[in-house]
Amino acid sequence: MAEDMAERVEALESILVEKGYVRPDALEEIIATYEQDVGPRNGARVVARSWTDPAYRDRLLSDATAAIAELGYGGRQGEHMVALENTPDEHHVVVCTLCSCYPWPVLGLPPTWYKSPAYRSRVVLDPRSVLADFGVTLPEGTRITVHDSTAEVRYLVVPMRPAGTEDLDEEALAALVTRDAMIGTALL
Ligand code: FE
Numbered sequence: 001m002a003e004d005m006a007e008r009v010e011a012l013e014s015i016l017v018e019k020g021y022v023r024p025d026a027l028e029e030i031i032a033t034y035e036q037d038v039g040p041r042n043g044a045r046v047v048a049r050s051w052t053d054p055a056y057r058d059r060l061l062s063d064a065t066a067a068i069a070e071l072g073y074g075g076r077q078g079e080h081m082v083a084l085e086n087t088p089d090e091h092h093v094v095v096c097t098l099c100s101c102y103p104w105p106v107l108g109l110p111p112t113w114y115k116s117p118a119y120r121s122r123v124v125l126d127p128r129s130v131l132a133d134f135g136v137t138l139p140e141g142t143r144i145t146v147h148d149s150t151a152e153v154r155y156l157v158v159p160m161r162p163a164g165t166e167d168l169d170e171e172a173l174a175a176l177v178t179r180d181a182m183i184g185t186a187l188l
Contacts, residue, residue: 039108042073043156044177046106048082051161061085064156068106078105078154084147085158086184091142092157093131093184095123096149101121103154107179114183124148134185159183 016022043137046068050057060067064081066075081103084092096102097120102110113119123130127144138144147155159181165173181187 040179043106043182044174047177048174050058073105082158086160091144093146094155101149
């Protein structure tokens with residue numbers, strides 16, 4: 001399946017290049033941008049700021065697009081962001097049931113599993129068992145809410161700040177935040 005897809009993408013790319021619709025260097029530049037400049041480190045900085053700055057946290061929860069732009073992140077696939085804060089009572093998980101909508105400016109390119117039909121269908125029906133597959137066990141009393149991304153709205157999960165991190169500064173906190181925690185499939 002993945003190999004088929006890679007072959008199809010390669011075939012499509014060579015046709016587009018051959019016909020002059022795209023320049024290969026432009027494609028390379030886009031890929032390099034999302035692999036090197038944009039990625040989960042951006043989202044991690046947003047999360048760390050929200051942990052350390054209560055006013056920023058409030059802005060993030062009321063208008064995530066604007067709060068994320070304050071840190072310099074925005075653009076394609078991040079025009080309408082919503083931040084979801086995990087608490088002991090509620091845990092958020094993000095999916096795109098239709099395809100693979102994902103907040104590129106804060107998380108970079110989506111992981112392969114995010115695009116898999118198994119994740120997309122099962123997480124809606126039985127989020128607790130999908131989380132268990134990811135090694136995440138939540139207390140019985142924690143409600144799990146699944147959010148379906150669309151072409152319009154993209155989500156960033158703000159994981160709970162780990163205990164014992166009171167002395168860490170924003171940069172050290174950001175280093176603790178993982179991509180999967182910001183999708184909701186991991187805890188910190
Ligand atoms: Fe999608």
